[in-house]
Amino acid sequence: MLTLKWNQEMKIVVSMQAIGPRYRGVIAGVMFVERDDASRTLFPEAPFQMNYKDSAIDAEKRLEDWLERGLAGAFAFWRKTL
Numbered sequence: 001m002l003t004l005k006w007n008q009e010m011k012i013v014v015s016m017q018a019i020g021p022r023y024r025g026v027i028a029g030v031m032f033v034e035r036d037d038a039s040r041t042l043f044p045e046a047p048f049q050m051n052y053k054d055s056a057i058d059a060e061k062r063l064e065d066w067l068e069r070g071l072a073g074a075f076a077f078w079r080k081t082l
Contacts, residue, residue: 008035008036008081009035009036010033010034010035010036010078010081011033011034012031012032012033012043012071012074012075012078013031013032013033013034014029014030014031014067014070015029015030015031016028016029016048017029020052024052025051025052026049026050026051027048027049027050027051028047028048028049029047029048029049029063029066030042030047030048031043031044031066031067031070031071031074032074033074033077033078041077043069043070043071043073043074043077044066044069044070044073048062048063048066050062050063
């Protein structure tokens with residue numbers, strides 16, 4: 001979790017969850033900005049997901065792209081509050 005504070009506190013939260021036995025299930029992730037009033041905005045709009053059938057190289061690339069899009073959107077959102 002990354003906490004940013006200027007006029008109001010905002011947190012960028014990345015949560016990854018695994019369902020199923022090791023290397024046999026699904027991994028899903030969400031990223032959101034949480035403000036002082038406990039409201040949340042999802043970045044990017046779609047969650048990340050992968051399963052045991054995905055190759056490691058493809059999954060890593062998709063995760064990298066998802067994280068980059070999400071963080072860019074979250075930082076742009078935060079910057080508008082300054």
